[in-house]
Amino acid sequence: MHQRDGGPTHERHRIVNAIPTVYDVAERSGVSIATVSRVYRSPDSVRAATRERVLAAAGELGYVPSGNARGLASRSTGVLGLCFPDYSDPDTLDAEDDDAAMLYSDQIIRGMERAARRHGYALLIAASLEGGPENLVAQVAGRVDGFAVMARTVPTEELEAISRRRPVVMLAGPRAKDPSLDHLDHVEVANEDGQYELTRHLVHDHGLRHLAYVGLVDESPDVEARFRGFRRACHEAGIEAAAAPALRMPMMTQAEGARAAHLLCEGDGDRPEAFVFANDQMAVGALQALERRGVRVPDDVVVTGFDGIPLSRLVRPALTTVRQPMVRMGEEAVDLLVRRLSGQPPEEPVSLMLPVGVVRRASCGCDEATTPSTATPSTMTG
């Protein structure tokens, strides 16, 4: 059936510019397709002379093994995937926030790519189009051995169906709000503890009592966790709600951060002593807005962020923040996937909570040189 000697079924391969296949290489080097395959899969099992002939023919033809065929026959692709949300507005390609917004998912991509490569995998990435085709996950899922999904990127039910049959790890977000997904591996960071530590630092070490939390976007479990940490620290310090209000912003961009800064400054003279932002981008925006208003940081007001993006170190004053190990998150995700792929399926789902570190810099009044402290590393299973 697969003879290459001019049978009409393979006429296509006589077309000049077709992509060469094992059959072409086999014919040209005078061996069978099995031998060609072996040259690539297990070179040692082929006599050296034969191998050379085959490789020479392959080189002349520009032959590259088809990943599709290989994957189909061997039932594995050697590719891992990542689905992440596309936060950016496609119309504001060169806008300021566009670049900055990139950092979070980029670091994860980088971490995953790096770890994947270590394990011999490539990485397939796909951002979910805002209101785009739902089949995104399916597209990815159908081409990879396993994949990671950033929280709230994919409809729960779809994810549930897919994840029944292949390894999926969830990134960020809560452990598994939805019980139908609690069999998934999961990687998150210690959002609550990190924000708790940072807030505690402001209260204890700097003696601040009037704090404002900014960035409580609904539906973001990460931000909710951070807010819980903030409230817990306030509560423990005996600061009542009135002194620790929260500002809910619709987005977490630099522009919103600037807007929030203005709002807080115009609050009838009782400006909070500290603006505690839910992420670095907003804090950076606020820093710039405050500079324009002539409000000095940290002398007049303390500002903190969350994430530890590179910018946070470079703005002036440098931003006190909580560093998230985003690259590592990607790496851990890949490690989990690889473990699932090589291990026996019946294994307990794993949930990793990566430690975060409070980074004390100038924007809270600390010296840049101060040693960072580490908050609550923890790993749990089940």
Place this chain on the structure above:
Amino acid sequence: MHQRDGGPTHERHRIVNAIPTVYDVAERSGVSIATVSRVYRSPDSVRAATRERVLAAAGELGYVPSGNARGLASRSTGVLGLCFPDYSDPDTLDAEDDDAAMLYSDQIIRGMERAARRHGYALLIAASLEGGPENLVAQVAGRVDGFAVMARTVPTEELEAISRRRPVVMLAGPRAKDPSLDHLDHVEVANEDGQYELTRHLVHDHGLRHLAYVGLVDESPDVEARFRGFRRACHEAGIEAAAAPALRMPMMTQAEGARAAHLLCEGDGDRPEAFVFANDQMAVGALQALERRGVRVPDDVVVTGFDGIPLSRLVRPALTTVRQPMVRMGEEAVDLLVRRLSGQPPEEPVSLMLPVGVVRRASCGCDEATTPSTATPSTMTG
């Protein structure tokens, strides 16, 4: 041959946790596999009632079409690829430069991902491991419909063979130093003209005559082009070589930038009036080093960068630089690939040179508000 009724050949599918296939869905919904396939490929060609049944069965089974099988049968994968160099040192995971170094390839990834998604493609990325397996390209090439390669990521001959049969576009670097690759599409930015314009700005508008160029790494055609632009501007202004020396650094990191700044400051009192860096990272490193030395920018010395990374806007003083449209570069690459994939093969190779823009900010003595100028947009074919 493909009956699912218990023939021993398909026994595997009776195993509990196997990944479901068209056969399983077909059996469960009482149709043939062709109909299942049609439900996904051309839903309108299937009666609504039948479609529902099939989708219901698919949902219950957690069925996802195999991208491998689909790709094999339809001879296209719906995936585009990118091979990029991995500049980062794997041992310095949390080092400063690690984050910053990310920006260049990341922006391209982002641009490609975005454009790919617009065209219905996913993106497969793979960094070339330093001294790693050569088959990287092959791995990618075998799984995609077409791909982009960042300059000097892939051995020429390998690329030549592969690119004979499928679309490849080259990113950055010179048009095609190697004539065996001159059939490739190519996207680059106007490095020389950008650096020329920037240098000219320093000479004409700020009256500087003593400039030092930093970052002439050998083997980087982009940096070489920039240096040519620098020299051309100097030459035209009648500045002789002695007044415009060049410092060759082995890397283009922030640390190297800082080192370069120190070297230039210790040059026996005749410190240059301007440090012209080949990229933003070095310039940012220099900025910090100079601040520590108590050298004021731009009052004591002017500093400029190249790239227009987000940091450049946020450091103080904000960095005068040349903005490269890196995201757009990725998008253009994808557009070229898509065009090749949908068009008739016999089409002239295309070379795009994307325009860059001089961004005048505080580090050269300009106000941040100054309007950026644009250097030499151009597009050529052939």
Place this chain on the structure above:
DNA sequence: CAGAGTGATGTATGCGCTTACAGGCAGCGC
């Protein structure tokens, strides 16, 4: 020198899907 053992290669099948092509079955005009 026969038979067992070994290494290199060929043969044949199927991985899960797409897609021409072929059929079945309505409704239509004649």
Place this chain on the structure above:
DNA sequence: GCGCTGCCTGTAAGCGCATACATCACTCTG
């Protein structure tokens, strides 16, 4: 009533590779 036309569905043949198994040419052992 008959053939025709369209619509829907089934049949079957690969897509390019991996791999179990068969084959073949030798070498080795007794």
